[in-house]
Amino acid sequence: MKLHRPTKDELFAAAGRTVPDLLAPGLRVLFCGINPSLYSAVVGMHFARPGNRFWPSLHASGFTPRRLLPSEQGELLALGLGITNVVDRATASADQLDAADYAQGAKSLARKVERCRPAFLAVLGLGAYRTAFARPKARFGPQEETLGDTRLWVLPNPSGLNASYQLPDLARLYGELRRAAEPR
Structure with a gap:
């Protein structure tokens, strides 16, 4: 299905909208973006903006059998994977969020994790994780703390704006999580 390409007016009007979470009980991994883009808010789908590398990263890392x-x-959901965000409301960029947005988002996220109890929560963005969870020295990969029984893992943001990580890097790092989350 080809996505509707939003107009400038539609993008402008999408500020503050939300994209429904993709949740179910007992997920292997709940991927957690920073917040929806305006593009995603218009089309109602996560990581929908052209150039976002979330979907290619999932496939290249072995989470999905195809892109x-x-x-x-x-x-x-059938693969045991879900999607949510730290902050639910769409903005033109994550720079428009402040510490209070992240703190409130972390509380909301903790409630979602408590309800659906995924094995792993993968936060996609080191800065977002550091701010939301008050862990200024956190690094990529598995974290020492948990949310209940849910293990926390931090991965790079797959946004095309994050030039520090190319698809092979993302595939390798996402693959480390996939191996940790495989059923034993």
Whole structure:
């Protein structure tokens, strides 16, 4: 299914909207973006902006058997995967969020994790994790703390704006989580 390409007016009007979470009880991994882009808010799908490398990273790391499109996000649930965000409201960029947004988002996220109890919560963005969870020295990878029984893992943000990590880097780092989250 080809996504509707939003107009400038539609993007402008999407500020503050939300994208429904993709949640189910007992997920292997709940991926957690920073917050929805305006593009994602218009089309109603996570990581929908062209150039976002979330979907290619999931496939290249072995989480999905093929590269899914944002319109196929529902297929993740059958694979034990879900999607949410630290902050639910869409903005033009994550720079428009402040410490209070992240703190409130962390509380909301903790409630979501308590309800669906995923094995892992993968926060996609080191800065977002550091701010939301008040862990200024956190690094990528598994974290010492947990949310209940849910293990925390930090991965690079797959946004095309994050030039520090190319697809091979993302695939390797996402693959480390995939191996840790495989059923034993």
